[in-house]
Amino acid sequence: MGSAVVLGELLAGIFSPSLSPLTAVGGAVIDAVPPGVKDWAVALFGTADKVALLAGMALVMAALAALAGVLEYRRRFMGALVVAVFGLVGLVAVLTRAQATLNAMVLPVVTAVAAGVLLRFLIRRLQEWGSAGAEPASQEAPARRRFLQAVAGGGAFTVLGGALTGVWRGAAAVASEARSRVTLPVPASLAPPIPPTAEAKVDGMQPLVTPNADFYRIDTALAVPAVDPDTWVLKVTGMVDKEVELTFAELLAKPMVERHITIACVSNNVGGDLIGNARWLGWPVRELLNLAGPTAGADMVLSRSVDGWTAGTPLEVLRDGRDALLAVGMNGEPLPLEHGFPVRLVVPGLYGYVSATKWVTGLKVTRFADDVAYWTPRGWSERGPIKTSSRIDVPRDGRPVKAGMVMVGGIAWAQHTGIDKVELRVNRGPWQQAELAEGISLDTWYQWKLGLELPEGQYELQVRATDLAGTAQDEESRPVAPDGATGFHTIRVDVKP
Secondary structure, three states, rough: HHHHHHHHHHHHHHOOOOHHHHHHHHHHHHOOHHHHHHHHHHHHHHHEEEEEEEEHHHHHHHHHHHHHHHHHHOOOHHHHHHHHHHHHHHHHHHHHOOOOHHHHHHHHHHHHHHHHHHHHHHHHHHHHHHHHHHOOHHHHHHHHHHHHHHHHHHHHHHHHHHHHHHHHHHHHHHHHHHHHHOOOOOOEEEEOOOOOOOOOOOOOOOOOOOOOHHHOOOOOOOOOOOOOOOOOOEEEEEEEEOOEEEHHHHHOOOOEHHHHHHOOOOOOOOOOOOOOEEEEEEEEEHHHHHHOOOOOOEEEEEEOOOOOOEEEHHHHHHHOOOEEEEEEEEOOOEEOOHHHHEEEEOOOOOOHHHHHOOOOEEEEOOOOOOOOOOOOHHHOOOOOOEEEEEEEEEOOOOOOOEEEEEEEEEEEEEEOOEEEEEEEOOOOOOOOEEEOOOOOOOOOOEEEEEEEEEEEEEEEEEEEEOOOOEOOOOOOOEEOOOOOOOOOOEEEEEEEE
């Protein structure tokens, strides 16, 4: 069965780069799992959640293959029935995906047929071996050898074909060649220079601007969608005076804005790393909406990804003057493939599940009362404003440090509001104000540091932030669902002599 799946993936690389049976089933699984399971997976595996899902799918397929083999050996066609169900599941999964095409629909059928043929071939070889067992050893050995050769050949094809698929389909699916041809325009409005005092300069701190390769990725796309910028079109529909269509070339010709903006995932636990700060290049969404002219009563923009994922963003947030962007660039280069190439949304102050649509292809101006986005019916709140929070990055939780002056450092954020102060306390004692580095802008995180004289012993450190509106970080510990985690990041430090 593994060989048949690999064959299906290889054929998908030729006939359906955007959708294969494996990615269709994986996407359907992601859509079907309860929110609690999703939160558990992100908390346990972080940005490796998709690798974990693929590993789990491989184990399930191995179990199904074993079951099919046992049933087919005992009674003909019983194993083939398992394979048929396997193919039907793949077909149904393909039909649920936004990228479904006729080619994509044929592939699960081809995969199931190939699995059935291979199953029957192996069963015949196994039966020949079993029949030869009653014959002299000189006749049994060739039969055993033919069966083992068939199994080894199937295994080799699975391994080599899987490796080839990873190279071939991956390159096709992410449209890397198309990205390499994109030249970003010079911004009409450059990002303000980073102040020289914006870095706390504590050893072990992460960079003030997150490199693209280190930027977190959380989305529902098991395989990165293939989007050709030459055929990409963004459509604005719904409650508007006139519908608007925008091509990639037309978008690049618009006066671009460049800004540093910190974005965060709602699944980021207190102290977590599902947050990053980058220099984004894009056209303000409000300018596009102004062309369409939202009508009275509209209060939400439902953005849609090429793979069908949706986010519901409050209309007023996209028009209130903040730097909500149709982003085409990230840290001086075209968007990385996994971060939404060719175009994505970046909205300061909102969690990604209600704003940061990657591979965006549609904006529907509508009402919260009339439409729901992907995560809302799964128990998440509608609007998702980012909560003020802070994190200790240095020293690391549970790691020993040397007695004396211990430098503590980290980040704090209240996107689109800004941070006023950061405080630290030791063993639940009085709060001590940390040195707050200058912010790049109200839409980015701030670094901070504080030196503590700590003798030998064990200590608990906690941090809290207060935003520029005077609102202190919420101390009560709450989980990420339904609208973001709260609580003070707490670490334990073992101070050695």
